[in-house]
Amino acid sequence: MRFTIAIDGPAAAGKGTLSKAIADRLGFAYLDTGLLYRAVGAKTLQGVAAIEAAQVLVADDLDGDALRSPDVAQAASKVAVLPEVRAALVDFQRAFARRAGGAVLDGRDIGTVICPNAEVKLFVTASADVRARRRFLELSDKGLVTSFEDVLADVRARDDRDMNRAEAPLKPAKDAVILDTSTLDIPGALRVALDAIEQQMPTS
Numbered sequence: 001m002r003f004t005i006a007i008d009g010p011a012a013a014g015k016g017t018l019s020k021a022i023a024d025r026l027g028f029a030y031l032d033t034g035l036l037y038r039a040v041g042a043k044t045l046q047g048v049a050a051i052e053a054a055q056v057l058v059a060d061d062l063d064g065d066a067l068r069s070p071d072v073a074q075a076a077s078k079v080a081v082l083p084e085v086r087a088a089l090v091d092f093q094r095a096f097a098r099r100a101g102g103a104v105l106d107g108r109d110i111g112t113v114i115c116p117n118a119e120v121k122l123f124v125t126a127s128a129d130v131r132a133r134r135r136f137l138e139l140s141d142k143g144l145v146t147s148f149e150d151v152l153a154d155v156r157a158r159d160d161r162d163m164n165r166a167e168a169p170l171k172p173a174k175d176a177v178i179l180d181t182s183t184l185d186i187p188g189a190l191r192v193a194l195d196a197i198e199q200q201m202p203t204s
Contacts, residue, residue, distance in 0.1 A: 014124055015124040054085040
């Protein structure tokens with residue numbers, strides 16, 4: 001079976017946690033496409049040109065806690081606005097999406113650009129304050145020193161950059177199910193998502 005679930009949304013909306021839970025529940029393969037851009041961003045911080053970094057990216061580049069740092073997140077958001085970088089990563093994502101056995105992909109433009117024909121599209125969002133609080137707690141748990149105000153400013157800056165870029169701006173696909181997680185815990189969000197997915201699953 002080839003069945004693609006495209007999950008988009010802004011930073012810290014919970015789409016990564018939700019996507020992994022959906023993939024685990026359904027037995028589908030999972031790809032955090034944001035890691036592709038984080039890996040490219042990390043390479044640019046080491047002095048590699050963004051386009052070159054995207055062209056030579058390999059699976060091993062997607063491993064490591066360093067890709068979750070605030071500096072890498074900002075670098076990822078900056079390289080993601082470059083059309084040449086996005087083009088270099090499109091084929092990898094589309095091939096993954098149509099692999100046998102089903103696939104869940106999360107990112108910023110999966111339902112609108114990468115997989116416009118995905119069987120299910122979800123747009124996971126939450127208020128900026130809620131998302132900043134989640135990210136602040138996540139960073140604090142990892143021992144990274146920052147302030148809530150700095151994290152909120154970072155979240156808003158990334159939203160502005162992602163939503164207003166010329167190439168593949170962050171927005172819901174016209175046929176996406178909007179899932180606001182501002183007041184939902186993970187089990188609650190998972191129930192809503194699975195209900196939407198099951199309506200599109202083949203019955204036989």
